[in-house]
Amino acid sequence: MPVTIEEKLDALRNPAIYGNAAGEVKAVETHMSWVFLVGDEVYKIKKPVHFPFVDFTALEAREHNCREEVHLNRRLAPDVYLGVVALVRRADGFLALGGPGEAVDWLVRMRRLPAENMLSAVLIAGGADGITADRLTRVLADFYRKAERSPLSPQEHVQCFESQQAQNRQVLCHRDFDVDAQAIRRVLNRIDECLHALRPLIEARVAAGRFVEGHGDLRPEHVCLTEPITIIDCLEFSYLLRLVDPFEEIAFLGMECAFLGVPEIGRELFARLGVALNDTIAPELYQFYSAFRAAMRARMALGHLVYGPATNRAAWEHKTDRYIALAGHFLAMPELAAVSIRGM
Known part of the structure; x- marks a missing residue:
């Protein structure tokens, strides 16, 4: 059974998915993504949207876009874009970041920048x-x-x-x-x-x-x-x-x-x-x-x-x-x- 976007967001709002050291999770919605601020890191998941200029409805398209985002942004932010991580459904049905299981979505993982320096x-x-x-x-x-x-x-x-x-x-x-x-x-x-x-x-x-x-x-x-x-x-x-x-x-x-x-x-x-x-x-x-x-x-x-x-x-x-x-x-x-x- 497919995992809904609501189930994915609920999992990503839970500090436990980021490991024992994770504290408060702050979720920020943008036009095409959900961004999760977790300590010194940022995780971004693409919305499954279809606009005239972009189509993210397919899982493969979202994965490709995540990898492109990391690759292209390393030109001007080489130390910020840490990589791409899969959101997986484990054998027990729970969602996890990385590890064994079926990839149900993909996220860009970044180092968090100081907001006051933007x-x-x-x-x-x-x-x-x-x-x-x-x-x-x-x-x-x-x-x-x-x-x-x-x-x-x-x-x-x-x-x-x-x-x-x-x-x-x-x-x-x-x-x-x-x-x-x-x-x-x-x-x-x-x-x-x-x-x-x-x-x-x-x-x-x-x-x-x-x-x-x-x-x-x-x-x-x-x-x-x-x-x-x-x-x-x-x-x-x-x-x-x-x-x-x-x-x-x-x-x-x-x-x-x-x-x-x-x-x-x-x-x-x-x-x-x-x-x-x-x-x-x-x-x-x-x-x-x-x-x-x-x-x-x-x-x-x-x-x-x-x-x-x-x-x-x-x-x-x-x-x-x-x-x-x-x-x-x-x-x-x-x-x-x-x-x-x-x-x-």
Whole structure:
């Protein structure tokens, strides 16, 4: 008889499953996973969900994703990702982590990081400065220099942007939610205009070999300002979304810092990364990357309501509107506004 997700979660909430030394277990639910904080370690189990962008309904898919998560995240967090462990049903019917028995699910096992050292927490506390930007730039520049170059053509990369924009429209134009529909339409239309106008710049970046296999989800809550800096939770389930211009990832991180009320960090990272990589992009392309990522994050926020039963509906609607407003802010920057008009 199959083991239900409720039975699995009940077992993982029990300290006994982690061994005699385990103390209190704290369970945290995310959009696609359940995370269990146990002392100095973290265990993550994937939900058996099926979204347009990922399908975890099969046990084999969840196992594969766990192994990909460990493999890919060891690029920037080699000492954090400890491995993959099976949740097994023993001969006596009880569930256990590892050991003999039938594997009924798989978990990622990690070392727990200090919450107060996450960049998001440091930003909120007002502790980020130029030294922080310098340290982070050195880590990211080294990562991008060593990263695999994208195998896609310039046209294929533009098609990836167009595909993501189509998904933005599909989700954000739902009429069932209390969001600013007029602002959403305005932002999405402007993104279409800017993507058309800036297509030659994007294609030139790809042709010059500047697109790499990056992190894919570079947000402040994924950056831990330990020594050395550790960056976790890359976008393991989509190779295409990990193929990025390094400045696009920095724009994403800067946009998220601005969302937390600290926009200057993004500007500092942009300038420092250009020096470190001996590279740069036009200001209007950087602003476009920022706006595009803000629209994608608005889509992710509203997607919690579109694709599943999320609690606190008003909070997700408010978050959607905030990201759309931030996208509008970047689109209204003088460099990008001028390009948009010329490209029409």
